Amino acid sequence: MTESLHTWQDHGCLATYISASGSFANLRIYPHGLVSLDLQSYGGDAQATEVDGLLNEVEERMKDLSRGSPGRAKRLPPIVRGGAIDRYWPTADGRLVEYDIDEVVYDEDSPYQNIKILHSKQYGNILILSGDINLAESDWVYTHAIMGSGREDYAGKDVLILGGGDGGVLCEIVKLKPRMATMVEIDQMVIDGCKKHMRKTCGDVLDQLTGDCYQVLVEDCVPVLKRYAAEGRAFDYVINDLTAVPISTAPEQDSTWEFLRLILDLSMRVLKQNGKYFTQGNGVNLTEALSLYEQQLGCLYCPVEFSKEVVCVPSYLELWVFYTVWKKAQP
Amino acid sequence: MTESLHTWQDHGCLATYISASGSFANLRIYPHGLVSLDLQSYGGDAQATEVDGLLNEVEERMKDLSRGSPGRAKRLPPIVRGGAIDRYWPTADGRLVEYDIDEVVYDEDSPYQNIKILHSKQYGNILILSGDINLAESDWVYTHAIMGSGREDYAGKDVLILGGGDGGVLCEIVKLKPRMATMVEIDQMVIDGCKKHMRKTCGDVLDQLTGDCYQVLVEDCVPVLKRYAAEGRAFDYVINDLTAVPISTAPEQDSTWEFLRLILDLSMRVLKQNGKYFTQGNGVNLTEALSLYEQQLGCLYCPVEFSKEVVCVPSYLELWVFYTVWKKAQP
Numbered sequence: 001m002t003e004s005l006h007t008w009q010d011h012g013c014l015a016t017y018i019s020a021s022g023s024f025a026n027l028r029i030y031p032h033g034l035v036s037l038d039l040q041s042y043g044g045d046a047q048a049t050e051v052d053g054l055l056n057e058v059e060e061r062m063k064d065l066s067r068g069s070p071g072r073a074k075r076l077p078p079i080v081r082g083g084a085i086d087r088y089w090p091t092a093d094g095r096l097v098e099y100d101i102d103e104v105v106y107d108e109d110s111p112y113q114n115i116k117i118l119h120s121k122q123y124g125n126i127l128i129l130s131g132d133i134n135l136a137e138s139d140w141v142y143t144h145a146i147m148g149s150g151r152e153d154y155a156g157k158d159v160l161i162l163g164g165g166d167g168g169v170l171c172e173i174v175k176l177k178p179r180m181a182t183m184v185e186i187d188q189m190v191i192d193g194c195k196k197h198m199r200k201t202c203g204d205v206l207d208q209l210t211g212d213c214y215q216v217l218v219e220d221c222v223p224v225l226k227r228y229a230a231e232g233r234a235f236d237y238v239i240n241d242l243t244a245v246p247i248s249t250a251p252e253q254d255s256t257w258e259f260l261r262l263i264l265d266l267s268m269r270v271l272k273q274n275g276k277y278f279t280q281g282n283g284v285n286l287t288e289a290l291s292l293y294e295q296q297l298g299c300l301y302c303p304v305e306f307s308k309e310v311v312c313v314p315s316y317l318e319l320w321v322f323y324t325v326w327k328k329a330q331p
Numbered sequence: 332m333t334e335s336l337h338t339w340q341d342h343g344c345l346a347t348y349i350s351a352s353g354s355f356a357n358l359r360i361y362p363h364g365l366v367s368l369d370l371q372s373y374g375g376d377a378q379a380t381e382v383d384g385l386l387n388e389v390e391e392r393m394k395d396l397s398r399g400s401p402g403r404a405k406r407l408p409p410i411v412r413g414g415a416i417d418r419y420w421p422t423a424d425g426r427l428v429e430y431d432i433d434e435v436v437y438d439e440d441s442p443y444q445n446i447k448i449l450h451s452k453q454y455g456n457i458l459i460l461s462g463d464i465n466l467a468e469s470d471w472v473y474t475h476a477i478m479g480s481g482r483e484d485y486a487g488k489d490v491l492i493l494g495g496g497d498g499g500v501l502c503e504i505v506k507l508k509p510r511m512a513t514m515v516e517i518d519q520m521v522i523d524g525c526k527k528h529m530r531k532t533c534g535d536v537l538d539q540l541t542g543d544c545y546q547v548l549v550e551d552c553v554p555v556l557k558r559y560a561a562e563g564r565a566f567d568y569v570i571n572d573l574t575a576v577p578i579s580t581a582p583e584q585d586s587t588w589e590f591l592r593l594i595l596d597l598s599m600r601v602l603k604q605n606g607k608y609f610t611q612g613n614g615v616n617l618t619e620a621l622s623l624y625e626q627q628l629g630c631l632y633c634p635v636e637f638s639k640e641v642v643c644v645p646s647y648l649e650l651w652v653f654y655t656v657w658k659k660a661q662p
Contacts, residue, residue, distance in 0.1 A: 002337065004335065006333065006349050006355075008351075008353055010353075011352070011353030011373075012353070014349065014355055016347060018337050018345065020339075021342070022339055022341075022342030022343070022361075024337075024345055024357070024359070026355070026357065026371070028355070028371060030353075030373055030413070034373070034412070034413035036371070036412055036413070038369065038371070040357070040359060040367070040369070042342075042361055042365070074412075074417065074419075076410070076419055076421070076427055077421050077425055077426060077427040079407070079427065081365070081367055081405075082361070082365035082367070086405065087426075088405075088407055090407070090408050093431060094408055095408060095418075095428075095429040095430070095431060096407055096408040096410065096427065096428075096429045097426075097427075097428045097429060097648065098426040098427045098428060099426070100424060100426060100616055100649075121616050122614075122615050122616055122649060122650045123650075138643075138650070141643075283453075284453050285431055285452050285453055312469075312472075312643060312645040314643040314650065317428065317648045318431075318453060319453045319454075319469070319645065
């Protein structure tokens with residue numbers, strides 16, 4: 001064990017302990033009384049057990065030392081880095097959360113994004129697109145919310161789904177016997193990954209790209225929306241399952257807001273006067289992003305009204321906002 | 332900036348950088364290619380912004396370096412230690428999760444436990460007993476589940492609630508007009524904290540310890556159960572809202588299992604032949620603890636049957652198992 005000590009004039013001290021087996025520890029003592037101990041080790045389960053035993057002893061000693069004083073000691077679970085499985089997928093509001101991931105089921109780059117499907121013990125398979133948790137097999141409540149939380153009658157209706165490559169929305173809509181549900185998903189690889197690995201979400205609806213009352217177009221939805229608008233097509237429901245509300249209005253993000261406005265505007269053009277538009281917003285803590293989104297709703301080609309609902313999607317580990325938008329009644 | 336370097340023969344190297352302002356960083360390079368960088372600093376928001384900027388640069392450089400190679404670089408949100416607010420309350424299955432806590436509302440030691448009520452931006456106030464997340468104001472679904480998920484008719488019934496000091500179960504039961512709901516909670520300080528700070532959960536039901544159709548006994552439930560059993564009292568529903576299923580069967584935990592069996596047995600003695608017993612189990616990933624609990628159900632004074640349900644309680648950040656237990660029909 002090598003030991004070294006650094007002492008600041010006004011900032012306390014740092015002791016570093018280095019073991020022959022490659023582990024090291026930092027003991028940082030701050031002058032106002034905070035003591036932090038970080039231990040980093042690399043190795044298999046045997047080493048993990050040894051480290052765990054060592055930390056148990058440290059914890060007991062710390063608790064002994066702080067007994068009878070107003071101090072407190074707290075030990076956090078280890079952060080595991082560098083393995084094949086990444087268990088850390090921070091929430092939209094930037095909190096560190098660890099998932100119970102135990103298997104990488106699918107990991108491919110498509111021309112559009114990185115597509116991961118990871119297995120969680122409790123949530124089933126989870127679809128992660130370019131690092132964002134999209135949907136887990138446990139998340140029927142997401143699909144339910146973005147379809148209007150059971151308040152709508154889809155029978156005999158025309159429905160347009162933007163995105164939704166996991167097939168969850170399409171699968172649920174088809175059960176409700178629409179006249180025609182059209183899904184426009186740009187990424188064939190998302191469809192392929194989900195139809196194989198997210199079957200609790202999509203059932204068999206993605207096995208064929210067309211069915212009795214549905215069709216899947218593997219295309220960019222913007223030209224499709226423009227075509228439909230030009231043709232005067234009108235839908236009872238438009239469900240935007242594309243992407244969350246952008247978080248920032250920084251210059252480099254402007255294009256995301258423009259894209260979002262474009263989609264919204266085109267969607268309103270193909271929506272019947274008494275139709276409804278459903279979409280997800282973002283995490284409920286992203287109040288600024290959400291109110292920016294609500295401002296956008298005031299800048300469309302026609303006046304609209306909206307309502308929102310806060311929903312607990314199991315795998316998100318944060319509450320999520322869903323919007324319903326409709327055209328203002330004509331006077 | 333002070334820099335020091337330690338090189339192992341077979342385990343790579345560790346560079347430590349120490350700044351004059353009290354920050355330090357460890358750059359650990361492992362021989363198989365993993366590089367970890369940990370930076371620890373202490374200070375206010377100004378320093379946090381500076382550190383954030385620095386880490387943004389590091390991240391960009393890491394991404395540049397790994398471009399075109401099969402490598403990946405990932406940055407995790409900072410872990411904040413030593414502040415007045417503790418945002419880390421690991422799940423029952425031991426995962427590290429960060430909550431959006433922004434205020435310590437209540438923090439007291441009672442004769443029985445430490446009682447904290449912390450404010451979360453999204454979940455409202457959260458009751459934490461001796462370090463365990465008990466219930467947040469957002470968690471109506473917990474109360475709903477431990478009452479039988481809306482499948483029961485409490486009107487005119489006799490109900491016994493064990494624990495439940497947050498008042499959530501009592502508040503919902505009282506709305507359903509039972510003949511008499513009796514709640515037995517040992518800790519007056521839990522009641523006092525919750526009636527002030529968890530009003531979205533308990534409404535005004537804890538303002539008085541008795542009402543038209545309810546009473547709250549501030550007592551240990553074991554002697555109460557024994558008394559009721561001796562008197563031949565019989566309830567339509569017993570709701571055990573005391574504590575989660577113990578995780579371990581290690582010797583030092585034996586008393587917890589004994590306590591749990593005692594409560595279960597006494598509860599069955601005061602339950603009508605066609606009555607129902609509801610309780611929470613534990614996190615869904617604690618399969619061993621849950622099956623040990625199910626084994627206990629086979630060791631009671633009378634034969635019982637049970638069903639279980641997996642529920643997403645918003646503030647738990649893990650799925651939770653709830654049990655319904657009933658006496659086997661007499662032949």
